[in-house]
Amino acid sequence: MTEVDTPRKATTQRLLESAAMLSYDPALEVDWETPLDTSYHGMSPEWSTLYGTPYWAEMTEDQRKELTRQEAASVASTGIWFEMILQQMVLRDFYAKDPTDPAFQWALTEIADECRHSIMFARGAEKLRAPAYRPRRHVVELGRAFKAIATGEAAYAAILVAEEVLDVMQRDSMRDERVVPFVRTINNIHVVEESRHMKFAREETKQRLMGAGRARREANAIAVAITSYFIVTSMINRDVYQHAGLDSERAIREAKANEHHKSMLRSSCAGLMEFLDSCGLLTTASLRFYRRASLI
Template sequence: MDDTIAPDRTAPGAAGTATATRPAGEGDHTDVARRLLRSSEMLSYDPAREVDWETPLDREFHGASPEWSTLYGTAYWDEMTPEQQRELTRQESASVASTGIWFEMILQQMVLRDFYAKDPTDPAFQWALTEIADECRHSIMFARGVAKLGARPYRPKRSVVELGRAFAALAGGEAAYAAILVAEEVLDVMQRDWMRDERVVPFVRTINNIHVVEESRHMKFARDEVRERMKGVSALRRHADAVVIAGAAYHIVTSMVSEDVYEAAGLDRKRAVREARANQHHKAMMRSSCAGLMEFLGSAGLLTPVARAIYRRADLL
């Protein structure tokens, strides 16, 4: 199979790219679901066919854009050989993909619960099932990508796994969809960089392009759900939602890159963790990736003082 990048067809109107505010004349909630369904019919990918799974891994490539590495910009990064740098980015890419699978499983449970026993003729119901189908394919795609990168699967800490289990079972309404949006928005920005970076191994670039195109529809739906469900909510509920969403964001973002990646890349784990935690470059990258998200949460009334403090602790604000 030709190991090329799938065309980047993320232009507005093709994939329904999300925006911070609803454009004039966008229509009601049902119209949004109808448009997303049409977009999915016109532009969806089959990772089994689009991604080159057969060509052996070329270790001359990175697994992600070096600038997104948790150690880029540190003294330790400068001391590493090019081979070590590439291996680290491959392990970090595998960790991000593994965390993506974990959260996509949470997402699917929340969406299924939300639409349980609702009207199956409603376009929103049909879109929800379409999104779940997309997420199933994405999880398989990420899993195969981790294996091809020569990495083992990474998992969040046990405490975070159990918190995720509880969140999947209990979260609902605007809190669930805003948490979904947080995970998708953060991944979206970094993956847009990776998919266009010729230093990144081609099959990872293809995976990222597929995810960016299809997740743009998911983000649009999540934003619309949050707007709809925030209408008329009490101040108490809004403040509670803001804290729940920020807490979910904190655990998602801080779990993206496992500390185990440093040992897997042959580095001194203690030193790598210490320098990564103090890395101002990476913190700035994360904050920039969340600028649009923070603007949206602010417009929805979900950026309360307590929530802001949590986002700052996660280096998202």
């Protein structure tokens, strides 16, 4: 066993032990039976794309709550889309590798978690009375290509971006008593289990980059930044405003210019950007995409 393999084995063994001690079955943990209480928000209102805008000030409290419920459902639907990409990349990465390796067993554990999460998100969106929000067609096709060709640090760093942005948002909502209880439970489950996934993604990113030259780091930095841009800009589907009974054109215009929401995204990604920088994946070229996505 190499010096690199020894700490990696120890890390994945700890993750397996943690999963054995603290994992959830959403089918049993989430209250799926109680009817939706529309007196609650779907996410912390401060995370709404319209929070702090003139339109938000004009909206009734019921409209604000409906909007946050639709936005929460959109985030969940985008999460399902990316979790399916994640599962395929991890399966491809560990195809035909040593099944006795704790990293192999952890990869399967993570995939099992993601399957449960996707079902949980789907049922949650349905209970929020939302349609099946999906990324735009060109983003779906780009995702299809990315999951087929992304390898090594590009795959794991992209996984990390998707998980870290969602993590901060969900941590706020799971503690917020204004948010409907079943969504708080969903967020809590996801935060607990994704913390292990993020640990693995960080370790894999660092390991895969060992010995990587400048050209490889530059190329992967761009790939991760572009992927991050499409993930973040796909989280809130434009149709949420129509389904919330709002003027879609005005809502989209004000959401695009909403400095409060951009600030929330930037603050949520501060630690992530530090990590990417430490790995040599925050380059001059990649910064353009992170700025466009309001992540830096």
